[in-house]
Amino acid sequence: MRDAAAWFDTHTYRFDQFDPAALVAAKRDTRVSVLIPARDEAATVGAIVTTLRSELMDRVPLVDEIIVIDSHSTDATADIAAEAGATVFHVDEVVPHVGSRPGKGEAMWKALAVMTGDIGIYLDADVQEFTADFVIGLLGPLLLEDDLVFVKAFYDRPWSSGPPRSSGGGRVTELVARPLILDRTPLLSGFVQPLAGECAFRADALLTIPFVSDYGVDIGLMIDVLREHGLSAMAQVDLGLRRHRHQDLAALSAMAQHVQAAFDLRTAPGVRESVESTAVVFHREGTEMRMGERTTTTVQRPPMRDVLSP
Numbered sequence: 001m002r003d004a005a006a007w008f009d010t011h012t013y014r015f016d017q018f019d020p021a022a023l024v025a026a027k028r029d030t031r032v033s034v035l036i037p038a039r040d041e042a043a044t045v046g047a048i049v050t051t052l053r054s055e056l057m058d059r060v061p062l063v064d065e066i067i068v069i070d071s072h073s074t075d076a077t078a079d080i081a082a083e084a085g086a087t088v089f090h091v092d093e094v095v096p097h098v099g100s101r102p103g104k105g106e107a108m109w110k111a112l113a114v115m116t117g118d119i120g121i122y123l124d125a126d127v128q129e130f131t132a133d134f135v136i137g138l139l140g141p142l143l144l145e146d147d148l149v150f151v152k153a154f155y156d157r158p159w160s161s162g163p164p165r166s167s168g169g170g171r172v173t174e175l176v177a178r179p180l181i182l183d184r185t186p187l188l189s190g191f192v193q194p195l196a197g198e199c200a201f202r203a204d205a206l207l208t209i210p211f212v213s214d215y216g217v218d219i220g221l222m223i224d225v226l227r228e229h230g231l232s233a234m235a236q237v238d239l240g241l242r243r244h245r246h247q248d249l250a251a252l253s254a255m256a257q258h259v260q261a262a263f264d265l266r267t268a269p270g271v272r273e274s275v276e277s278t279a280v281v282f283h284r285e286g287t288e289m290r291m292g293e294r295t296t297t298t299v300q301r302p303p304m305r306d307v308l309s310p
């Protein structure tokens with residue numbers, strides 16, 4: 001943890017320390033792709049894409065393309081995102097020869113196959129009150145510090161209706177990921193929000209690492225970027241405040257299984273391609289309580305570079 005604390009002091013930024021005009025100058029001919037994995041985000045994806053286009057393509061030219069990967073949405077996510085100006089791909093239509101798995105990790109992994117940028121920025125599509133500061137903050141360190149390859153977001157995470165400085169969000173982060181980080185990958189313990197969906201990266205750094213499927217992807221990337229590039233190539237940026245849609249506890253419980261599985265896949269000895277975990281679940285049928293089980297399978301996908309040029 002001493003190393004993590006030293007890293008925290010030198011590799012933690014704030015979004016408002018970056019001047020957009022200076023970033024445009026530093027960008028030169030570097031291309032920037034925003035990549036948004038989206039499943040059933042019709043309520044929020046349009047405003048996010050509209051803000052990206054108006055603020056960061058038209059007004060301040062920091063973003064060159066906006067890609068939404070439609071991850072088996074059942075609502076109008078794809079149409080709304082396209083209407084707002086994003087390039088939309090359905091996850092099944094990207095590198096179709098490798099097949100398709102459910103989950104956020106698959107959508108983020110396949111986004112690498114269609115991005116044209118030198119720098120990528122992953123954003124969640126369920127963020128409420130999204131602002132251009134999210135992108136300015138994430139881009140700043142990468143455009144100004146050549147030694148960095150990966151920048152993770154952090155923020156205050158109030159419960160959806162909670163006051164700004166309260167906590168309440170980040171349940172899997174606080175209850176599952178943080179203890180596992182201390183136990184398995186303590187060098188990452190300086191990251192305030194290790195599961196944050198928002199991050200910026202140099203494309204070459206992620207094209208050469210495997211992606212853990214589903215909700216294990218975020219911590220899986222942290223572990224593999226640390227292994228491949230070292231802590232000094234990673235940074236984090238304070239974006240202030242983030243509000244987003246919160247899932248119910250059953251969904252969070254499955255997410256926790258994926259996060260645990262990602263640690264097993266990426267840190268336990270021995271090479272494994274998948275981890276299957278089962279949990280006991282209970283549900284009511286009428287007045288009766290029923291007992292059942294939920295099995296989650298977490299797999300990893302190979303480095304996208306190996307898929308694009310076998």
Ligand SMILES: O=c1ccn([C@@H]2O[C@H](COP(=O)(O)OP(=O)(O)O)[C@@H](O)[C@H]2O)c(=O)[nH]1
Pocket residue numbers: 036037038039040041071102103104105107123124125126197244245246247
């Ligand atoms: O199978 C999935 C699950 C989630 N997501 C997207 O991944 C991001 C983060 O997922 P979610 O909001 O469910 O996670 P939370 O922030 O609630 O932990 C969002 O843009 C989702 O639309 C996705 O593309 N495919």
Ligand SMILES: O=C(O)[C@@H](COP(=O)(O)O)O[C@H]1O[C@H](CO)[C@@H](O)[C@H](O)[C@H]1O
Pocket residue numbers: 104124157168169170171172173174195196197198215216217218219245246247255
């Ligand atoms: O941080 C967390 O505990 C979870 C759940 O957040 P909430 O408890 O619903 O605020 O959300 C994060 O983790 C997910 C799994 O890595 C990511 O997919 C989300 O983008 C991220 O917000």
